[in-house]
Amino acid sequence: MQTHSTQPRFFLIDCNNFFASCERVFRPDLANQPIVVLSNNDGCVVARSREAKALGIPMGEAEFKLRPLLERYKVHVFSSNFSLYAAISQRVIASIESLVGDVEQYSIDECFVRLSPALAANALDTARAIVQRVQQWVGIPVSVGIAASRTLAKIACHLAKSYCSGIFFLNGTEDQHDKLFAKIPVQEVWGIGRRLAKRLYEADIHSVKDLKYADTDWVRRNLSVTTLNTVLELRGIPCIEDISAPAKARKTIICSRSFGEKIYEKETLAHALTAFVSRAAVRLRKNQLLAQGLGINIASSRFSDQYTNKAWQTLLPRPTMDTQILLQTAISGLETIFQAGVPYARAGVLLYELSPSTTRQGYLLDLEALDHDLRREQLMHTIDSINSRYGRSQIRFALEGTADEAWQMKQERRSQNYLGDWESLAIAHCKN
C-alpha cells in the first residue's frame, strides 16, 4: 500500500489545559498549583490543570461531589470566565499567525495550519518557534502535532501531550507509526464518537491501526463517507476540507441554562423561559431568520432522586421573528408540561424550522397579515438596536423579571476581567 505519511502537511496546535492556563496568565502565584474551572453555573469541572489531573479529579464531575477533595488539596476553583478566555484565544491565534500566516481555527483552544512547502521544509523549527512565541507573547503553553493529514496531526498532538515534550512530529517509518497506532484506542481518533466506536468494536476494529487498515469498501458500505475520509487521512492522504470554511446555514437556535437555585414556582420558571426566548429571538433576527418551530424543555437536576425532563414543541401557523408570538407560545407550552413540586434545575428554548427572512411563505395573499408582520419586525429590530447600544435587556418583556432572580447563573468564583475592564486590570506591585 502506498502512503505518504512522513510528508508534513499540517500542524495541529492545541493550548494545554487552556482555561486553567488562562487563569494563570496574570496570577504567577498559581504556577504549579492545582486549578479547576467549572462550567456555566458552577456545576461541573470543565478544565483541569496538570496538577489537578494528577490528583485524580475527573473531567465533567459535579463540583459538590468533589468538594471534600478540592478542599483537602487546596485546589484553586474558578467559575468560567469566557470573555477572558475568548480574548486570550484571539491573542494565541494572532501570535501563531505572525509566524505562519493564516490558520484555521477549530475551537477556542485549537487550530490547524496548512504548511506551505517552505514551512514544511522547516516544520520542526517552525513548531518550536510557535511554542516559544505563544508562551512569551501571551503566556499560554501549547502543544503541536505535525503530520501528513489533519487527522494524523490531531493524533500527533495527542502524543505530544502524553509524552510531555510539547511537539510530536509523525515522521517515522510506516512500521514505527503502526506500532504507535496499535496502542491508541480507536475512539481517540478525531471524528470517532462513542456510538461509532461501538460499531467499530463490533467489527473488531479497536485501535487506530485497525481503523487505518480497515477495508475501505466495507467502511463505505456500512459506515459513511466521513468515516472513509478518516481512514484515508490515517493513511496520510488529506481528505478533510478547510474546517474553518463558513458553516452551513444554521438549522436550530438553542438557548438553555442551569439555574442558580432550584425553582419550584411556575411564575419564576416563566421568567427564565421569557429571558431565554428573548435571547434566542435576538439571535434569530441577527441571522435574518424566521422560525416556525418552537420547543421548550424543563428538567430537574440529573443528580436528584426523581429526575424529570419534560419537553414540548409545536409548529406555529407562520414563520416568525416576533418575540411576543414566540413568548406566548412558550408560556402556553409551560402550562402544559409544568408539574408542581419538582425542583427544576434547568430550562431551555429551541427554535427550529428556520428559514431566511427574505423568502416568505404562508401568507396566501393575506396582505394585511404580511403588513402586520413586517411592522412587528420593524419594532423588534428597533428594540434590538436599542438594547445593543445601551446594554442587553434595557427594553425587555415584562415577564422576564429582574436580574437578581434565582434562575440567574451562579458564577461566584469568576476571575476578574483582566483584558476587558479598566477597573479590573492586573496589579503590578511597586511595594518592595
Place this chain on the structure above:
Amino acid sequence: MVKLHFAPHLTILGSAANFQNGRGIPIFSSPVQAGFPAPAEDDVESQLDLHRYCVTNPTATFFLRACGDSMIGAGIHNGDLLVVDRSAEAAHGRIVIAAIEGELTVKRLCRKDGRVLLRPENPAYSDIDITEREYVFIWGIVTFVIHSL
C-alpha cells in the same frame, strides 16, 4: 512639525486620530456618496493615533495598574497605567514586570558584576538579587506609563 511663537518649547505634532470602533475602522470613514468625492477621507490615515503610538505589538501588549511608590524615580506613580509589551527584549536597564514570589512586580532590570538585579527606583527600597533565584521570570517589558494629572 510646527513651532509655536508664544510657546517655543512646545511643538505641534499633528491632530489626534478619531476614536476608532472595535474593528479598528475610523468611524468617520464615510460611505461613498453619489456625486461628490469626500476629500477628508484620504486624510484619516495621516492623523495621529495614540494607541498605535503606545502599542507597537497589540498581540503581546497588556495593560497593568501600578500599585505602590517603589518606582517613583522612573516616573511610575501609584495608580498609573502601565503599557507592557511581552514581545520586547528584557535587556539591561529596562523597566520590567517580574513575577517574583507569586506577585507581578515592577523593577528596573540590571546586570552588575555578573549579578542580575531587580532595582527599585526609590531610595527607601533595596535591590533584589535574582541571580540564583528560582521561580523568578520576566513577565513583560514596560514600554509606556500613562499618568493622569
